[in-house]
Amino acid sequence: MIKHNNITGIILSGGKSTRMGQDKSLIVVDGVTFIERTVNLMKNLFDTILIITNELKLYEFLNIGLYEDIYKDVGPIAGIHSGLFYSQTEKNFFLSCDLPLMNRDFIQSIIEYQTDSLIVLPKADGFIQSLCGIYSKSLINIIEEIINSDSSSDINHSVQNKKKFNLKSLINSVPTEIIDNIEELKGYHSNIFFNMNNQEDYQKIKRIIRFNTM
DSSP: OOOEEEEEEEEEEOOOOTTTTSOGGGOEETTEEHHHHHHHHHHTTEEEEEEEESOGGGGGGGOSEEEOOSSOSSOHHHHHHHHHHHOSSSEEEEEETTOTTOOHHHHHHHHHOOOOOSEEEEEETTEEOTTEEEEEGGGHHHHHHHHHHHHTSOSOHHHHHHHHHTTHHHHTTSOEEEEOOGGGSTTOOTTTTOOOOSHHHHHHHHHHHHHHTO
């Protein structure tokens, strides 16, 4: 499979990991941290990789481009915005670092999905997976309008954060392709969006990863 030179791979690492009690991205399975696992996956697909994080020092050992949120404390939409801002390509694939069971074939299936929409996202278990999909660089101005509009409104601060967290403001504002039939995509498996939130989840992920590498 040829790597993409016209799409930037952007990794989002901005979660607080409060339920785990430690940074999820630096948890190790079989000698490899989750962030390294995600970086290696993305390097197999894209010539250019960026990480958006507000903890730059944590990831200096990776020796790839690290960038902070330009807008602070407004949720994941800030990571999308910063990724698009620092990217040099129109098309960009974003992936959260806490999806350790993601695979190359599934990402490639999303990239190859036939659509002219500015955003392409899979839907799994009834939820749009807004941190695993394609966003176009031309969305930057729209995102800035959403952030600035929300920030200056009189809505309660906690309500604002919830609105921004789920990215509905952006997804509802522009042409967006939601892939409902992800079971038909190459690379799909039932645990592909399994997100680790506690020690029980960690043990499950370890078992799956070790089984798949045997």
